[in-house]
Amino acid sequence: MITPCFTCCQTEESLIISIYCPSVRAADVEIHVDETLVSVHINPYFLRLNFSYPLLEDDSSSAQYDPSSGYLTVTLTKENKGQVFDDLDLLAKLLAPRPSVAHPTIEVISESTKQEDEPTAEEYLATKTNALSLEHEREEILAAAKNDWQLPQEVPEPQLSTSLQKYYGFLDIHSGYFRHVAHTENEVNELGPDAETCTRAERRRRRVQHEDKKWDEEHYMADFADDEYIRDLLTWRHPHAQRVDDFQYSEEENATILRLPRKEYLPSSTQTHNLYLALLTLLFSYAYESRTNQLDPTPESAWTISTLVPAFSALDPPDSPAASIADPLKFSWGELAGTFVTSYRRSLAFPLYRSFILAEACRRDVAQFLSGGKRMIVRCLLEMKKILDHHEVYYIYSKVWLDDFCVWVQAHASDDVLVNLGKQVAELQVSKGSIGWRLEALEAATQGLEGRESDSDDDDEDSDDSA
Template sequence: MITPRFSCSQTDTSVIVSMYCPSIRAAEVEINIDEMTLTVHVKPYFLRLNFSHALLEDDESSAQYDPSSGYLTITMTKESKGQDFKDLDLLAKLLAPRTTTHQPVIEVLSSDNGNESDLVSKTQGLSLEENLSLEQEEIKKAAKNDWQLPQQAPETLVSFETSLQKYYGFLNMHHGYLRHVIHTENEVNELGADAETCTVDERTKRRIDHEDEKWDGEHYMADYMDDEYIRGLLDWTHPLADGPFEYTEKENAEMLRLPRKEYIATPQQTHNLYLTLVTILYSYAYDARTTQLDPTPESAWTMCVLTPAFSALDPPNMRPTTGKEPLIFSQEEVIAALIPSYRRSLAFPLYRSFYLVDKCRTDVAGFLTKGRRMVMRCLLQMKDILDHHEVYHVYSKIWLNDFCLWISAYADDETLEKLGKVLAEIKIAKALIGWNLEELETAALESLERESDSDDLSSEDSDDFYHAPL
């Protein structure tokens, strides 16, 4: 079945869905409204949308088909007049399956065994101390008579793997995409032929080793002293969306092409996804600022090489969470998640300036505080660049496709805003990068002063020469 192009809008009393389904028979259209779910079926198209509030199919509801334009317009009545249906422009969220929670269907109301009921009531009547004493006496009797005491398996077992295959990508859902990576022109892959079998610890080690290998102190000093062009990049302002937000037709079409998936992430995985999102947006922000939002043939390489989750399959993996408290991001863990991005920005691209690197952090903070729609727009622009690259499109498949759907359907604007505020407040010290940046900057300034003094002396000698008598 084909998912048609569609758009949604609303009035105070109705929700309107407009579907593009040319060359159909209006008599064959099947429309069903079940509380918050709309289902439309007409060969070869099928559309199921899940809304945030209930809808009615009454006399005011209607469906009209215009053969000349090919659009089917469905008008549904809101159950509560004036209710605001949010996120009607997040098409991927409307298409996502509705999450259901299954409750136990069997409940024990009573027992016919009178003796057992008496025993239960007596046990419940005991105090905590009496229960503990009773339990200790039973344990002593069991040890004396060699009874088989209850046993429990350890809470954590030693991991045992029978396969060399390792998973990676969004929620570790993917594998096999890099099996033949050495036979492609993938210049960002840092795991070589072992991309499918490297453990998590090995990925981190190889990433750090490669960053240290590519680090060039002289290149950093040269950009530190000759920073006229970099200053221009620092003055550039990213055109963040202001006022009413509306996706373009191209962005809507791209969202409709996203996979139809349902994600069941643990609190720990959700926590790490937000931090991984920061590193991905950072790579986008760096390329956007250095190209001033005019992508070059090197843009795909730049964004991939600056993202640890792409180049080394090594996303942030932070502290465990219990899931009982709301998502909270400490400054320490946000800094830890960003340090690899800082290191890579100082080791790989053409421009290597700590001030430029730090400026991109504030760009990401601005994206996050704008909420899901702004983040989605950044990811779609990044995805468009990677999708059109003959090699790096693989990273769009294992990361960006899922991230775009997850952002629109599962991410939370309030959480994104909190994360953006933390990102705006943090200060990443140069000492955390690990390459003695402050010493190199001091040496560069001293070298510049020596050259200036030497030029002054040369100028005086030149004056003496020209004024010397013949």
Template structure:
């Protein structure tokens, strides 16, 4: 079935869905309403929308088809008149599966139980009748007090050779034939499918050290006239007060996967931190190309995102330090700095323009994007997806990261949390000492050499 193009509008009393389904017979349309769920079926199109609040089909509801435009307009009455339906422009959120709450079974604590020896024996017979042969051996060993040797496992037992990566570690097998595919950003090589998370991180750090070039950095530090122009460039998109999605953006969102994510608190925190690295990479490319992507843009973005190049997203926070729930104060400055540190390092080691001031400008860009809320974040990630999807190799990172991020941002991300992170990023200080490459000493030595050269030339 084909998911048609559609858009939603609302008044105080109703919500209208306009569905583009040209060259169909209006008499064949099937419309069903179930509280917040609307389904429209008219062969070969099928649309299922989950509204944020319930709607009704009553005398004020209607469905009209305009053959000249090809649009079917379904108008439904709001169950609560005057209630605002938020995020009707976030199509991926409307298309996401309806979340079903699973009722929890009550927990019963037995304080005391009086049973006869006979009933205990009968209960034991019932229990042992269904146990396996191995369990019987264990019971027999316990009865005879056999002393089996016991050792403490040094690491969790790995029952599968598969390694998972990508959004919420949902993917595997995408790099099985990487040895036969040219991928300049893959830092794991043929071991991409076999590396454990700690091995990925070690390889990433090793690669960053190898790519770090003191002379390149010093040259850009001395001759930074063009870099200063890039830093001074103003992103006009962020100056707009409102983000209205284009027809092309809506079509891209319609083609996103229909998934519901149930991340744990720790995973949800990691998603916000990984989002920072994606926005940083795109902000760098957007600033250095002045929003005119080049054939190198896909390589630049992927090289700056550790989750792409080394399948190593930010997970630098000990689990015991994770709060029970995410709130607007759920992230510390250390959390944000540790997430962005690899982005800073990679911006100084990989792309053409290597400047600490440029990295700071990109951090401020990320803060400005987040301050605009998830609509602006969605637009920037959509633009990143467009760049990656048009590359013959790097499109794979859209499949395992970007597509799911776009769905999660629209359906689950919090504007409040994003705004709080934005405020923290504006005030965040990442020092050159934190990078670990003696940048301050290099800059001082470079300035000294430049001063000596100027004095010699004047003499």
């Protein structure tokens, strides 16, 4: 089945879906409405949309096909007249499957409805088991009281893994993309042929080791001394960093969104927290590439984007352990700083322009992207995806990360969380000392060398004047 191009709009009483399906028979249209779920089938097209509020298929509803334009217009009645349907422009959210019911509904019967009969064998056994459990807890409490309330702790046994295969990508749902990486020209991959079997700890160790190996003090000092071009880059203002009141996706963007996978994501609270952190590294990479090329991609753009994202090059996204997360939708200054330190390090170790002030400008760009909400962020991700999709090797990073991220941001990310996160990123301070490469000492040494060179030039001029 083909997913057709479509748009949605609304009136006070109705929701209108315009579907482009040329060269079809209007008599074959099948429309089914199940509260918030609307299905439209007209061979070879099939469209299933999940709205936020219920709709009705009544006498006021209609479906009209215009063979000259190829558009099928479906008008459905709102169950609650005057109700405003939000996010009708977020196609990925409308196409996302209806959320599954995570937990069954349990009816609790009050004690007053129970009959005073003799307990059954099952009830008798349950009572005895509960009594044993309470007695065991009482013994543990008494033992802890005798030991200054220090409960006994044991080191947990490591879980046995029967496979060397490790998963990676969005929510760790992908594998197999790097099975034949030795036969491709993937200059970004820092794990080599071990990409499919490296543990998370080993990925991080190799990433940090590779960053330290690629760090070049002379390159940094040269860019610090001769920063005229970098200063010009700092004055450029990213068009996506400006607030857009009447935001609309282009036809090309909507076509790309329609080709995205339709999946149901059920992340835990910890995974959701870490997805927002990973999103920061994606946006930083995009900010660096677009700022240094001013939205005019080059043949090196795919390499730059992939290199600067640790989740791409080393399959190592930022993550915070569940024990350290007080609120899944709130972020500490420490973990935000740690996330950006990794991005800063990569921007200072790999690409052409290696400047701390340039990295700071990219962080501020990220804050502006976040303030635009999920619509602006998806636009940034789609532009990254377009660059990677046209590369014969690095397209895999679009498959294992960007496709799912585009869907998740539209369908599940919270605008309030993104805006608040943007405010935190704007106020964040990343110290040069946290990078770990003596940046301040190198800058001071560079300034000292420049001072001595100017003094030498002055001495030569004085000697020429005296002659």
